[in-house]
Amino acid sequence: MHRESIPRVVTKLLFPFLLLFALYVQFHGELGAGGGFQAGVIVAATLILFGLIFGLRAAHLVAPPWIIETMIPLGVLIYGGVGVAGLLAGGNFLDYFVLDHDPVHGQERGIFWVEAGVLITVSSTMVAIYYAFAGRGR
Amino acid sequence: MDIVIAQFSNTVTVILMVLGLYVVLARGNLIKKLIGLSIFQTSVYLLYVGPGKIIGGTAPIIAEGFDVYSNPLPHVLMLTAIVVGVATLALGLAITVRIHEAYGTIEEDEILKKDGDA
Amino acid sequence: MAVAAAIARTRNLFAAVALGGIYSFCMALALLVLDAPDVSMTEAAVGAGVSTVLLLGALYLTRIEETPNHRIALTPLLVSVVAGATLLYGAWALPPFGDPAGPIHQHVAPRYLNDVVKETGVPNVVTAVLASYRGFDTFGETVVVLTGGLGVLLLLRGRRRPLSKGTAPIGKDAT
Numbered sequence: 001m002h003r004e005s006i007p008r009v010v011t012k013l014l015f016p017f018l019l020l021f022a023l024y025v026q027f028h029g030e031l032g033a034g035g036g037f038q039a040g041v042i043v044a045a046t047l048i049l050f051g052l053i054f055g056l057r058a059a060h061l062v063a064p065p066w067i068i069e070t071m072i073p074l075g076v077l078i079y080g081g082v083g084v085a086g087l088l089a090g091g092n093f094l095d096y097f098v099l100d101h102d103p104v105h106g107q108e109r110g111i112f113w114v115e116a117g118v119l120i121t122v123s124s125t126m127v128a129i130y131y132a133f134a135g136r137g138r
Numbered sequence: 139m140d141i142v143i144a145q146f147s148n149t150v151t152v153i154l155m156v157l158g159l160y161v162v163l164a165r166g167n168l169i170k171k172l173i174g175l176s177i178f179q180t181s182v183y184l185l186y187v188g189p190g191k192i193i194g195g196t197a198p199i200i201a202e203g204f205d206v207y208s209n210p211l212p213h214v215l216m217l218t219a220i221v222v223g224v225a226t227l228a229l230g231l232a233i234t235v236r237i238h239e240a241y242g243t244i245e246e247d248e249i250l251k252k253d254g255d256a
Numbered sequence: 257m258a259v260a261a262a263i264a265r266t267r268n269l270f271a272a273v274a275l276g277g278i279y280s281f282c283m284a285l286a287l288l289v290l291d292a293p294d295v296s297m298t299e300a301a302v303g304a305g306v307s308t309v310l311l312l313g314a315l316y317l318t319r320i321e322e323t324p325n326h327r328i329a330l331t332p333l334l335v336s337v338v339a340g341a342t343l344l345y346g347a348w349a350l351p352p353f354g355d356p357a358g359p360i361h362q363h364v365a366p367r368y369l370n371d372v373v374k375e376t377g378v379p380n381v382v383t384a385v386l387a388s389y390r391g392f393d394t395f396g397e398t399v400v401v402l403t404g405g406l407g408v409l410l411l412l413r414g415r416r417r418p419l420s421k422g423t424a425p426i427g428k429d430a431t
C-alpha cells in the first residue's frame with residue numbers, strides 16, 4: 001500500500017492546485033487563453049491522474065459515477081437552455097443580446113453560461129470514458 | 139529555396155498526413171491504426187492553424203499595444219476538433235476492446251480469417 | 257516528425273503510445289509557436305494526458321505486442337507516396353506562410369478582430385467566436401462529445417460475458 005509514496009504525495013499536493021488552475025482557465029478564459037473546453041480537459045486530466053495514482057475506488061469516492069453520468073447531459077442542457085432563454089426573451093436561438101438590458105452584458109452572460117455547459121459536459125465525458133475503460137479490467 | 143521556406147508549414151503538414159495515412163493503411167493492428175489516425179488528425183490541426191499565423195502577429199487576445207493578430211477562426215475550429223477527436227478516439231478504442239473480447243485478437247488479418255472460418 | 261516516424265516503425269504498442277504522448281506534446285509546442293495558446297493548451301491536456309491514458313487502458317484490456325508481418329506493405333506505401341506527392345504539388349501553390357495578405361485573413365477574421373470588444377466585451381477573440389458568433393457549431397460539437405461518451409458507456413458498461421473456449425463466439429449466432 002505504501003509503495004510509490006512519491007507519486008502519491010506529489011499528487012496530493014498538486015490536486016487542489018490543478019483544480020484551481022482549471023477554474024482559473026474557465027473564468028479567466030474571456031480575458032486570457034482559456035475557456036470551457038480547456039478547463040474541461042484539465043479537470044478531467046486531474047481526476048484521471050487521481051484515479052491512476054490512488055486507484056479507481058478512491059476516484060469513485062471523489063467523483064461518484066452517477067454524478068459524472070448525470071453531468072454529461074446536464075452540460076448540454078445548460079447550453080441548450082441558454083439558447084431557449086434567448087428565445088423566451090424574444091431573440092433567436094442562442095441569441096445573447098437579449099439576455100440583459102445592455103446587449104454587451106447579455107453577450108457576456110450568455111458566453112459565461114455556455115462555457116459552463118461546455119466545461120461540465122467535456123470534463124464529465126472524459127472522466128466517464130476513463131471510468132468505463134478502467135472499470136472494464138476487473 | 140525560397141519556396142521551401144515559404145511552404146515549410148504546409149510541407150510538414152503533408153509529411154505528417156502521409157505518415158498517418160501510411161500507418162492506417164499498412165498496419166493491421168487496430169490500436170496502431172487508431173494512433174495513425176490521430177497523427178493524421180494532428181496534421182489537420184497544423185493545416186488549419188498554420189495559414190492563420192501572421193509573421194509579426196500575436197495571439198488573438200485583444201490588448202493594447204498590439205495591432206496584428208493571428209486569425210482566430212482556425213483556432214476555434216481546431217479547439218473543438220481536438221476535444222471531439224478524443225471522444226471519437228475513445229469510441230474507437232471501446233470498439234477495439236469489444237472486438238478483442240469477441241475475437242481474442244486485434245489484428246485485422248486474423249479477424250478476417252476467423253470471420254472466414256465461422 | 258522524427259517521433260511520428262518512430263511510431264510508424266515500432267512494433268511494441270506500449271512504446272508507440274508513449275511516443276504518441278511525446279508527439280502530442282511537441283505538437284502543442286508547435287501550436288504555441290503558431291500563436292494558438294488556446295489550441296495548444298487543449299492539445300497538451302488532451303493529447304499528452306487523456307488520450308495517452310485511454311490508449312494505455314485499451315492496451316491493458318487487449319495486448320501489448322503487435323504481431324510482426326514480414327512482407328513489405330507495398331501497396332499502402334505506394335498509395336501514401338502518390339497522395340503525398342499530389343498534396344505537396346498542390347500545397348506549393350498556396351499563399352506563403354505568415355503572409356498577412358493571404359485570402360484566409362480577408363474574409364471574416366477582420367470583422368471578428370475589430371468588433372469583438374465592442375460587441376461582446378470579451379477580449380479573447382477565440383472564446384468570443386467559439387461561444388457567440390459560432391454558438392451553433394459549438395453546440396453541435398458539445399452534442400458530438402456527448403454522443404461519443406454515451407457510445408463508449410454503452411459499449412463498455414455491461415458485464416463482461418464469459419467466453420466459452422473452443423467455440424467461435426461470433427458468426428454462429430449472428431448469422
